[in-house]
Amino acid sequence: xxxxxxxxxxxxxxxxxxxxxxxxxxxxxxxxxxxxxxxxxxxxxxxxxxxxxxxxxxxxxxxxxxxxxxxxxxxxxxxxxxxxxxxxxxxxxxxx
Numbered sequence: 001x002x003x004x005x006x007x008x009x010x011x012x013x014x015x016x017x018x019x020x021x022x023x024x025x026x027x028x029x030x031x032x033x034x035x036x037x038x039x040x041x042x043x044x045x046x047x048x049x050x051x052x053x054x055x056x057x058x059x060x061x062x063x064x065x066x067x068x069x070x071x072x073x074x075x076x077x078x079x080x081x082x083x084x085x086x087x088x089x090x091x092x093x094x095x096x
Contacts, residue, residue: 002052002053003052003053003083003084003085004050004051004052004083004084004085004086004087005050005051005052005053005056005081005082005083005084006035006048006049006050006081006082006084006088007048007049007050007060007078007079007080007081007082008046008047008048008078008079009046009047009048009049009060009063009076009077009078009079010040010044010045010046010076010077011044011045011046011063011064011067011073011075011076011077012044012073012074012075012076012077013067013071013072013073013074013075014070014071014072015043015044015045015067015068015071015072015073016039016043016044016045018067018068018069018070018071019068019069019070020037020045020067020068020071021037021038021039021045021094022068022094023067023068023069023071024037024045024047024063024067024068024092025037025092025093025094027059027062027066028049028059028092029091029092031051031055031058031059032051032052032055033049033050033051033055033056033059033092034049034050034051034087034088034089034090034091034092035047035048035049035050035089035092036048036089036092036093036094036095037092037093037094037095038094038095038096047095048088048089049063049092050084050087050088050089056081060076060078063076064076
């Protein structure tokens with residue numbers, strides 16, 4: 001079984017009111033990434049991602065550089081990546 005990587009993230013820029021969470025959920029599900037995303041009261045989005053090494057790196061890059069079509073990503077911050085043998089989440093969800 002391959003290692004599962006996980007980390008927290010926060011994305012800064014124009015990321016609220018631009019369907020960022022919906023596009024992130026779609027991207028995560030297409031890659032098989034699990035975790036969650038939510039808006040913050042600071043006009044950022046934050047969440048957690050977990051997945052195998054190959055797709056984990058792709059999801060991090062997507063959060064840093066792509067986002068939703070009308071978003072503007074100024075920067076993305078990630079916590080220290082942890083390794084685990086089991087998933088903590090069943091899928092990827094939008095939290096409110």
